[in-house]
Amino acid sequence: MINNEWLSHQTIQSRGDYKEVRAEMVAPEIGFSLWRQMTRLRTVEQALHEEYHPADEMRCPIHFCIGQESIPAALSLLVQASDYLFSHHRSHGYFFAKGSPLKELFAEIYGKETGANGGKAGSQDISHHETRFYSGAILSGAVAIAAGVATGLKIRKSKEISIAGFGEGATDEGAFWETLNYAGKEQLPLLLVCENNRYATYSDQLKRQFNDNISERVKPFGIRSIKVFGNDSPLVYRTIEEGIKSIREGAGPLLVEAYTYRWNSHVGPEDDGKNEYRTSEEMNFWKRNCPIRLLENALKNANQWNQSDIDKAKKIIDQEIAECFRFAKESAFPAGVCWKELNEEDKTPLADQWLAEEQACTFDQNQSDAKLGPY
Amino acid sequence: MINNEWLSHQTIQSRGDYKEVRAEMVAPEIGFSLWRQMTRLRTVEQALHEEYHPADEMRCPIHFCIGQESIPAALSLLVQASDYLFSHHRSHGYFFAKGSPLKELFAEIYGKETGANGGKAGSQDISHHETRFYSGAILSGAVAIAAGVATGLKIRKSKEISIAGFGEGATDEGAFWETLNYAGKEQLPLLLVCENNRYATYSDQLKRQFNDNISERVKPFGIRSIKVFGNDSPLVYRTIEEGIKSIREGAGPLLVEAYTYRWNSHVGPEDDGKNEYRTSEEMNFWKRNCPIRLLENALKNANQWNQSDIDKAKKIIDQEIAECFRFAKESAFPAGVCWKELNEEDKTPLADQWLAEEQACTFDQNQSDAKLGPY
Amino acid sequence: MGRELTYAGAILEATSQAMSKSDQVVIMGQLVDYSSGVFGTTTGLVNQYGVERVRDFPVAENLMTQTALGMALNGFRPLIVHQRLDFMIYSLDAIANWLALWRFKSNGKTNLPVVIRAIVGKGWGQGPQHSKSLHSWFAHLPGLRVAIPATAYDAKGILLESLLGESPTIIIEGRSLFSMKEEVPEEMYRVRFGKAAIRKAGKDITLVALGMMVPIALRVAAELEKVGVEVEVIDLRTISPWDETAVLNSVQKTGRLVVADPAWKSFGVAGEIVTTIAERFRGEWKSRPRRITHPDSHTPMSMSLEKEYYPNELKLVEELQEMMKA
């Protein structure tokens, strides 16, 4: 196995530029697919970022994931349609990873009827039931729900797995740790993907946690774990591939901690630099060691770079995005919704089928006093 | 340091009766005090247990702590009046440990006006502000509050410490782990005492947690920890003594996990044996290896057993308890309380002193729309 | 006379019947698999349905609810039991930020049939951390159903309706009702949400009662009958939705409304009922509406204070008689 003991946000920069990406770790078509998926995701995010203000139609908070493409790209090649995937607020990468329809992501952000949730949820709460993708803005909640799905899968003895993606910030919450206790105890088919990008909004991990050691902390809870340099996409791919395989084979929960970095502000297109929470050296380091560029170099070194394939792929991506925008912009806004119906299901097919209708009944007034029990 | 690697509820019994208590670990007067305090607490609990039904006046759930006297006894000799102590539902031992007035404990349980909380709180929510003792029945909550007090102490650069006592069950809760994260990160002056008695109500630790390894799990959170056989009272004393000393000197939080056992039902005097959650072998093992008996033997072996001192001490204890019962029984029930006053403070001395009275003011209706911010 | 069951026994029977009818039904909660069960409501289930479906859960209430949510998403119908509603407060994030709004944010596509039983302690010095009843909180949340059965018959019918229904549901159970015995049919039947039961007809005062207040209300009505006052006792049975029509019709007849809710007075369910009727009642009030509830105070432990704290028959009789004078 690779040597990763050194990894932490305190040490990454000091070791200088990352030189260890090896295209040979994965088959050439996987290498290309990783590049293509990362580029696709990056291009989507850049396009949304640029359109945000001029269009003034994406009227919801968006947490862009530029710089963090490697995990979603690897997942996109590895998850099965029947697996479940849960995301936090920074949802676009995971939506993408699950193969959920991008058009519906765009339309959702635009608040349109054709959006994945008909404009009810927006970027930070988006879901797509058909492809088993779910998200939500409250930190750590979706991780716990993912454990619930995994509990169901285990009872059914299913080969499907449940996956939760989140940031290192979510691990501040107690909800995260009670989930780990249960996942470890039950040895659930659960893949936990922690994208450690060092910050929760502006707050450094070491301002909130004793140490940069999440992958170590989870082990005595019965969770296997591994940390990787998250911008080394072939390595990320192989790690997750083996991880998913082991989980499907019944080896129990696994946490993959991927060290990575977000380029943009925490939320929205405005610059949050005035909060001075990170240095330009740090930013530049991570831009130089961007997952796409690292892979590009590795592919070139391995003679797996075919410019015409690349150009073709880029063109298709551009067309897809243009089509997504068109779809989103041309779709209608939702209107005249029935609030009640949207919040409450009034059909009860199973109860209708199995339960007899109510009859009158007696009432006994001889209520005894409460008795002592185990409190 | 002592070898304690072997300790866990799975192994304790299999090693046979515990033979390692050494009276020499502590000064003779400490040995005697430990015996006296344990015996005092045991006698109190046994008396309450026996009186519960015949009297039919202790109308609240009580979680007896018979069998678990060693931690409270050690603490009673080591905490300072100005330290803070927080307990869970099994509160009597900790109330006792803080030197809070036993009479007021009895009266509180009897629901009397003279109780520590005037009969408002009962056994599981009792507190005694004057001696800085607090408890509460919701698991893990008091541990978090103890961290809050420790935060205050740290800001003040106080030499006082904050102590929280709880069972292994409380560590199922996420609230516990988010507290540890913070305590470790802030290196708070906090002593965490986990009395691991194996069960949460009837549920075995291994039914709820991956492993019997709490003291190990807390370490990577920045919490020093040590586990001890909790019925070895000189060892417990020394461990806590050193622990408290180190915390006062600024070494940061420490968790002491003490393996022990409760003799009675989880709650109340009724037998909960029909739930068949523990064997009579187990029960017998722990009764044989009871903290009082173990110390008694050790004191005898060390020639520190003076029967007339012992008899004298026992007599004083009996008198004290009789006095407590008399006080509780003769006290009046609370009556005619003002609910509003009890729940709300209407005095505001500081505000009265520092704030000017309100004046009329304008109102601007030019409310702008909400602006995007960090969500 | 048919077969009798206690309130606890009725819950147990409903659970067992639903579990045997549908593999989707699983139960989770602390100590559900021991012979005492949860106050007798889960006893023996583990022998019949095994530990996979009768799950003793770690003491981690928020996770338990999220686990149920995830299982529901995966096709199950989980039933959660909390020995005390107070413990459930740890799970409010799961309830308010996830469960209650899941259908909404899925754009009406996904339903989560998670059922939560919350037991409310009363008496024997439960004190302030073992006796809260926050049904008004749950009812305030869109997307949840809330019930408060007062009889063994309803306890069974509401639980079955919930377990085989499609909506997240919270059932408030008064611990002091558990030993009440009553005729309960063996078959699987439903008690629908939003349909109150008129426990006693009367023309003078409409007395809407919830949960633990129902038996008290009936005793009070019997008492007042003796002095010629006819109280109509409406057992609301479910709070969200609640049967506005039944209450309105009754008030249309009596012109007097009093709500007896076993919870704090202010910002509670009683206020909602009075307001809704005030908004809709077109007749003339013969007397101003009243609420009979716990005082706005946490629960005292002492036996002597419990007596002052919980509204009793005497107090109700007094209030109702004053209303007849007004």
Next chain:
Amino acid sequence: MGRELTYAGAILEATSQAMSKSDQVVIMGQLVDYSSGVFGTTTGLVNQYGVERVRDFPVAENLMTQTALGMALNGFRPLIVHQRLDFMIYSLDAIANWLALWRFKSNGKTNLPVVIRAIVGKGWGQGPQHSKSLHSWFAHLPGLRVAIPATAYDAKGILLESLLGESPTIIIEGRSLFSMKEEVPEEMYRVRFGKAAIRKAGKDITLVALGMMVPIALRVAAELEKVGVEVEVIDLRTISPWDETAVLNSVQKTGRLVVADPAWKSFGVAGEIVTTIAERFRGEWKSRPRRITHPDSHTPMSMSLEKEYYPNELKLVEELQEMMKA
């Protein structure tokens, strides 16, 4: 004309003044120590008071509240800020099982002056996890004070009153009020709990408004003035306790009551106000009371649906005019 401050600026000033007056005041919350502060309400405090008193807290809301509680027990006066009230739901155990009942279970001996600021999102697609306002939940709990300031002036006065008061307090702040500017005195002054402000006098309808609904109510009153309807606008300012007398006196004059509450309709604050007045009002209703609130639905993200969801001036004008006809 005196000096003007925004709502956010007024909060910042109150905090800073309290911190400089008393060492006991500390502030905790995510990102309180960055230059944006929490929407400008904490900017610069860290430079003045240091990191020990201006504490960027881990994302662990329950612990944050318990920490505040422990610090209060230790003699501090902690102020907590939540960027969204929704995040605070994780801390309800700390609030409902500990903070709210501490004084009670100490037998009235110990007060915990913990102040919690909860910001409620509105608009710009906040969606269902960033826009809930659960003030009725907090008001239902005995032992807590709850305020909902609508003006910069009140935001400052209520925060000072709370920070230097002795009771645990929750202050609900509408995010969309933060940029409102107003004359605010520089001195430290108090706005008392339980004292409403009559923002506009009128004899026809009593319009009780809370928080974000106050500016809307005033615009509506101005609109109706033009057609000869005199609306009395009462800004409640605090919810627990609330000024029953002010509302009752007004209704005694107008015979008409409408409550505008920026929250879900059912089981909410509006219901409490209507019921209390219905219990106490001895005159004759000229028209049945009404509530103007959000629908009983979670908040949609889409701009087009936000417009349908939040009550606006037009809707209010309509409702009030209907009341005049009735």
